[in-house]
Amino acid sequence: MHGVEGFYGSAVQLKLLEQLGDANTELNIRYVFIHAVNPFGFSRLRRFNEDNVDLNRNFLTTEVEFEGTPSDYVRLNRFLNPESSPSCFELFKLKAMWNIFRHGLQPLKQALAGGQYDYPQGVFFGGHAPCQSTKVIYENCDSWIGESNQIIHIDLHTGLGPFAKYKLLLTETADSAEYPWYIETFGKNCVEPMNAPHLTSYQVNGIFGDWLREHFASRQYRFVTAEFGTYDIIRVFGAIRTENRVHHYGVEDSAIYKSTKTEILECFCPSDKSWRKQVVRSGLDIIFQAEKRLKADTLKESPQNPIKTNILSVSAC
Ligand SMILES: [Zn+2]
Helix, strand or coil: CCHHHHHHHHHHHHHHHHHCCCCCHHHCEEEEEEECCCHHHHHHCCCCCCCCCCHHHCCCCCCCCCCCCCHHHHHHHHHHCCCCCCCCCCCHHHHHHHHHHHHCHHHHHHHHHCCECCCCCCCCECCCCCCHHHHHHHHHHHHHHCCCCEEEEEEEEEEEEEECCEEEEEEEECCCCCHHHHHHHHCHHHEEEECCCCCCCCCCCCCHHHHHHHHCCCCEEEEEEEEEECCCHHHHHHHHHHHHHHHHHCCCCCHHHHHHHHHHHHHHCCCCHHHHHHHHHHHHHHHHHHHHHHHHHHHHCCCCCCCCCEEEEEEEC
16 A cells, blocks of 8 residues: 555565465465555555555545545645745754644545545545455455455554554444453554544545445454554655655655655665564454454354455555
């Protein structure tokens, strides 16, 4: 989904492939790996794709139009999306602190990152129609899921939250019928329901999980967005904003272009070896928790339909 975040997800997928034997087959669990949904962003070290679209704002559910922008985003547009190449001396942090002071961090996060559909060169643009990558998912997800009734989908992301720690963000609220299942499976401390106080996340339009859960409404499609923290939110947002400027207005291979790409890579895949080791280990732990739960749930059921397969889907964003 988010190009430059794909290094982390791919590392988990590779580690998992090394560890997977055929032990699962007797319990009818199939793994689906969704790799590099946003190849352009992955190769160009950017969050957004070839159409400048944030793919995780492009999966609008039915009856939602590709239009609209939060009013705070409109007001802050000039700060968010300057129409010039970045310079080395911009007082970004000061400007960002001033805006947080005026508006508060959570409303600002919500206004900025929730998705917008009116500024095609701006950050967090959700597109005007489904993108090529989105269509690939539309066209293939039925065959990937097959006849399965139970699906656990783990969508791996980086860049939100404390360094090397993680949260599993749900699209359900704490009072939903599904919430207890998630905390039993993954533990209360790391599961964050929608609309929780002190959110790591923000409410977002057009996310992958919402679309999949609607599409597979007749199945048990459980979806978590696993967010692994890197640096503080101002630094991470600053990297996204500067990269977007350099992408639209900068000169490829100039010094500022290269330093901007280095910084965004660092923000979404820190070079710190202990971070890398910890997050891959945690990523595998989450997957094995999910696998354990699928096995337990499978054993509980009577084998009325022996060909039914359960799915553990891991997407590297
Ligand atoms: Zn992401």
